[in-house]
Amino acid sequence: MDAELMVEVWRGQMVESRHYGHLAVADRSGRLLFALGNPDQRIYLRSSAKPFQTMAVVLSGAADRFGMTSADLAIATASHTAEAVHIRQVEHLLGLVGKSVEDLQCGAHPPTDPQAQEELRRQGIAPTAMHNNCSGKHAAMLGVAQTLDGDPSRYLDPEAPGQRLVRSIVAEMCSVPEDEIAVGIDGCSAPVFGLPLRAMAVGYARLADPSGLRPELRAAASRVRDAMMEHPYLIAGRGRVGVDIMQAGRGRLVAKTGAEAVFGVGDLARGQGLAIKMDDGQTRGVAPALVESLVQAGFLDEVAAQELEAWRGGAQRNFAGRDVGRVAVQFRLKSHV
Secondary structure, three states: OEEEEEEEEEEOOOEEEEEEEEEEEOOOOEEEEEOOOOOOOOOEHHHHHHHHHHHHHHHOHHHHHHOOOOHHHHEEEEEEOOOOHHHHHHHHHHHHOOOOHHHHHOOOOOOOHHHHHHHHHHOOOOOOOHEEEEHHHHHHHHHHHHHOOOOHHHOOOOHHHHHHHHHHHHHHHHOHHHHHEEEEEEEOOOEEEEEHHHHHHHHHHOOOOOOOOOOOOOOOOHHHHHHHHHHHHHHOOOOHHHHHHHHHHOOEEEEEOOOOOEEEEEEEEOOEEEEEEEEOOOOHHHHHHHHHEEEEEEOOOHHHHOHHHHHEEEEEEEOOOOEEEEEEEEOEEOOOO
């Protein structure tokens, strides 16, 4: 099944661009509830896998060995914008595991937050691996490697014990046989996992409500989920839709973005998960489609959705502040019940 139209971008009286995508909503039993496009489309989870990767920090014993707080687990799950609050937390986590920025193998890039980037420029400081949006995950993975095999230098090796543990967690959370999970290399050099979109939705349903999982996995999922919801700002940062979704959900929603226009949301109240992937990999269409689908699927009521109105599209203005068009959602979710 082909991708379906989700968002149109209008300029004046004409549609200038269209964003097509795929969407799946499933419950923790694996039942598909709603879909758009192809729910069986195979996608890479990208950073939407981070909650499952952080579960390995708990299951390996590293979280308890190093005394990680909920804030440490949150920054391990983050795609952060490298604001001061994020850098401080990554430094704290590195200190716990006895490592430094030189041990991070994620590579360096400028902060994704414009203000943080400008502050670095003003101070004449070159970005380091600490500013990589995945630095918290890598710091935590160093702790896992030390706990499981004592060789942190190969913590990104897909066949290292820590990465094998992550892959087994993804398989169990998403109900996909481990040998059917495609393994690639993410932008930060960590292994990344490919599987059907509906499987990702199942994983997020179980993250939100892990009550049907075996005890150890249930405890790890609950601990990571609670850390994310306790510290939503650490998970992303200024001007990020995932932060606003968790805040608007008021203890009901857990959310995590991924590169190439992937996003996962879990609903604690319903034990359901939503996974979305825009076919063009562009982020512009993600937030309007995501917020609208959360409303249509019942994850958000209209009162809570009003807090996310700025993400739902609407008028588009040029650099002079003139209205030049609008972004409009163009879909209805299809029930599979």
